[in-house]
Amino acid sequence: MHSVYSFVTGPMVWVAFGVFVAGCLFRLVVLLSQVSRKEPFIFSYMNLKWSLRSIGHWIVPFATVNWRRHPVLTVVTFVFHICLFLVPIFLLSHIVLVDEAWSISWAALPDGLADALTLTVIACCLFFLVRRIRSPEVKFVTYPSDYVILAIVAAPFVTGFLAYHQWFGYPVMFILHVIAGEIMLIAIPFTRLSHMLFAVFTRAYMGSEFGGVRKAKDW
Amino acid sequence: MAEPAEEKEKKGLDIGLEKGVSKLTPEKIEQTINDVLDKECGPRFKTYVETCIHCGLCSEACHYYLSHDNDPRFSPVGKVKQTIWEMLRKKGKVNGEFIKRAAEITHTECNLCKRCAMYCPFGIDIAYLMTVVRRIIHKLGCTPQYIQDTAHSHSVHYNQMWVKGDEWPDTLQWQEEEAQAEIPTLRIPLEKEGAEIMYSVIAPEPKFQAQLIYQAAVIMDQAGVDWTMPATVGWDNSDMAMFTGDSELMGRLKRAHFETAARLKVKRIVMGECGHAFRSVYDMGNRWLGWQMPPIPIVHAIEFYAEILRAGKIKVAKKFSRPVTLHDPCNVVRGGGLHEDARYVTRQLCETLVEMHPNREHNYCCCAGGGVINCGPPYKMKRIEGNRVKAEQLFAAKARGAEVLITPCHNCHSGLHDIVHHYGVGLEIKFFGDILYEVMEKPEG
Numbered sequence: 024m025h026s027v028y029s030f031v032t033g034p035m036v037w038v039a040f041g042v043f044v045a046g047c048l049f050r051l052v053v054l055l056s057q058v059s060r061k062e063p064f065i066f067s068y069m070n071l072k073w074s075l076r077s078i079g080h081w082i083v084p085f086a087t088v089n090w091r092r093h094p095v096l097t098v099v100t101f102v103f104h105i106c107l108f109l110v111p112i113f114l115l116s117h118i119v120l121v122d123e124a125w126s127i128s129w130a131a132l133p134d135g136l137a138d139a140l141t142l143t144v145i146a147c148c149l150f151f152l153v154r155r156i157r158s159p160e161v162k163f164v165t166y167p168s169d170y171v172i173l174a175i176v177a178a179p180f181v182t183g184f185l186a187y188h189q190w191f192g193y194p195v196m197f198i199l200h201v202i203a204g205e206i207m208l209i210a211i212p213f214t215r216l217s218h219m220l221f222a223v224f225t226r227a228y229m230g231s232e233f234g235g236v237r238k239a240k241d242w
Numbered sequence: 243m244a245e246p247a248e249e250k251e252k253k254g255l256d257i258g259l260e261k262g263v264s265k266l267t268p269e270k271i272e273q274t275i276n277d278v279l280d281k282e283c284g285p286r287f288k289t290y291v292e293t294c295i296h297c298g299l300c301s302e303a304c305h306y307y308l309s310h311d312n313d314p315r316f317s318p319v320g321k322v323k324q325t326i327w328e329m330l331r332k333k334g335k336v337n338g339e340f341i342k343r344a345a346e347i348t349h350t351e352c353n354l355c356k357r358c359a360m361y362c363p364f365g366i367d368i369a370y371l372m373t374v375v376r377r378i379i380h381k382l383g384c385t386p387q388y389i390q391d392t393a394h395s396h397s398v399h400y401n402q403m404w405v406k407g408d409e410w411p412d413t414l415q416w417q418e419e420e421a422q423a424e425i426p427t428l429r430i431p432l433e434k435e436g437a438e439i440m441y442s443v444i445a446p447e448p449k450f451q452a453q454l455i456y457q458a459a460v461i462m463d464q465a466g467v468d469w470t471m472p473a474t475v476g477w478d479n480s481d482m483a484m485f486t487g488d489s490e491l492m493g494r495l496k497r498a499h500f501e502t503a504a505r506l507k508v509k510r511i512v513m514g515e516c517g518h519a520f521r522s523v524y525d526m527g528n529r530w531l532g533w534q535m536p537p538i539p540i541v542h543a544i545e546f547y548a549e550i551l552r553a554g555k556i557k558v559a560k561k562f563s564r565p566v567t568l569h570d571p572c573n574v575v576r577g578g579g580l581h582e583d584a585r586y587v588t589r590q591l592c593e594t595l596v597e598m599h600p601n602r603e604h605n606y607c608c609c610a611g612g613g614v615i616n617c618g619p620p621y622k623m624k625r626i627e628g629n630r631v632k633a634e635q636l637f638a639a640k641a642r643g644a645e646v647l648i649t650p651c652h653n654c655h656s657g658l659h660d661i662v663h664h665y666g667v668g669l670e671i672k673f674f675g676d677i678l679y680e681v682m683e684k685p686e687g
């Protein structure tokens with residue numbers, strides 16, 4: 024038990040962060056180098072103003088026709104993505120870990136709020152799960168991997184919540200939580216979670232096409 | 243442009259597709275798919291496939307999906323799943339039946355209208371993914387017969403409708419003579435080097451809508467425009483090769499078009515009211531030839547009419563009195579941003595504009611574009627049933643008073659004709675050119 028503990032909280036953390044950072048960089052470098060080799064025309068259409076115009080509309084809730092068509096999904100999507108970053112970065116126990124290691128710290132969320140936001144993320148995941156199962160247009164394009172991806176994202180929050188409340192045995196839950204977090208970090212660059220990296224590029228390209236060539240809105 | 247189609251048959255035999263599929267071998271399928279996906283496609287394709295999170299948010303963009311009571315097989319991403327994803331998952335090891343279905347999906351269940359690109363949060367271009375499938379179908383020799391026949395015509399005659407060399411100047415001369423009965427001094431200037439404008443059309447105009455050339459000639463004449471038309475190939479700006487995935491042929495056609503304009507030393511190319519041709523010269527063909535934007539500026543008829551009306555070169559004698567509604571063709575609106583110009587022209591020519599909803603960039607496609615209508619009679623009913631929402635949209639505009647439907651695109655014109663007819667919408671369909679010709683000041687008119 025102790026050796027598992029020290030492994031997942033020691034070397035494994037480094038491996039996970041390393042794979043995450045290097046993986047993301049690798050994917051981006053490969054993307055850009057392939058574009059310049061095989062489809063360099065894409066760069067010639069890319070335009071900062073049109074890119075930002077498009078991204079700007081799509082990162083604001085209800086700023087696009089399609090966001091307005093799906094009010095519940097829109098709220099869930101935005102809340103989910105915001106909490107997904109907010110909770111792990113501003114969680115007191117995470118900050119304490121960083122502080123202990125490098126003496127760097129920043130403002131933390133109050134524990135009660137963090138707890139509520141964690142539950143929010145879990146609820147959002149459940150919403151996505153139900154939507155996948157219940158909406159025919161989503162179900163039709165759902166593969167087992169979609170459930171796996173959802174589980175990968177939900178797991179750190181579920182285990183974190185359980186560990187914080189010390190249900191089902193703290194040490195085991197804590198180890199599971201750390202492992203779940205590490206799996207998620209490693210998965211981001213190599214699964215469809217990579218939309219975290221690529222969404223900005225696909226949106227920017229479509230925005231540039233619509234702005235510069237098509238002279239039309241893309242939202 | 244449409245072939246006149248048989249109404250009765252819902253879905254007949256498509257020889258091109260059936261025969262093409264019967265000749266396939268598993269090895270050929272596998273190799274062709276992998277060649278296209280691995281070698282021809284690049285990071286754009288890969289990124290689109292890998293970034294899509296299977297959320298289904300693009301579904302409601304598609305008129306096929308909406309018209310089939312939200313059947314997921316018709317959602318944009320649903321079509322990608324049934325084609326691209328399966329090809330990738332099986333690494334190209336799919337059978338002939340799959341190819342047949344893929345050909346039907348990409349050629350007759352998607353108009354490449356790009357509306358879904360405006361509904362996907364990531365801006366994934368599903369129309370592009372569908373053209374990749376069409377490219378595979380083309381390389382496998384399984385393109386639906388009717389559109390392939392059109393591509394053959396392009397290949398032989400550099401036009402869409404098997405118009406032979408001498409038929410073209412003959413038709414122009416005929417229309418010139420007809421128009422001279424109305425305006426004796428009118429000319430259709432052929433091969434005038436150094437003219438400001440080359441006017442190009444799609445082959446269905448000389449083939450069976452010659453009055454459109456007549457009208458254009460009158461408009462040009464009265465506006466006092468320095469224009470010309472070529473007597474050689476290059477006069478036709480249409481392009482079905484773009485829709486069959488025969489990019490090499492597309493390049494050949496567009497090169498002929500631009501080189502003809504360059505040979506005539508014109509400053510601009512003005513084109514008739516056609517959407518797909520605009521896509522071909524402004525978006526796809528020019529890029530295939532390596533031009534970021536068209537090498538010679540392209541002016542679509544909508545823009546041209548707006549220009550001559552703004553400049554006061556054409557005066558309106560009496561505005562068109564019947565209330566009109568306006569269909570925004572995908573290729574010139576979502577593809578060229580001409581929606582405000584179209585409204586300007588409408589207001590100049592007509593007394594009342596009743597907007598249909600949705601409109602502008604969000605308008606529903608006519609379901610004829612993207613080469614779908616060119617796949618011919620076997621798919622006519624599928625095309626009409628696939629666009630019930632269009633009929634509903636038109637009925638709503640009619641209920642608010644519209645009597646005439648302005649449609650500045652040939653494909654839309656034919657497609658909407660079928661829809662209006664089948665659903666009994668009861669709107670009369672016109673081009674801008676029809677109305678402009680009718681309401682403009684003419685010598686003895």
Ligand code: SF4
Nearest residue numbers: 304352353355356358
């Ligand atoms: S028809 Fe238009 S909306 Fe439907 S899938 Fe094709 S491009 Fe997308």
Ligand code: SF4
Nearest residue numbers: 294295297298300362
């Ligand atoms: S909306 Fe975009 S990400 Fe979602 S399923 Fe459609 S193409 Fe994929």
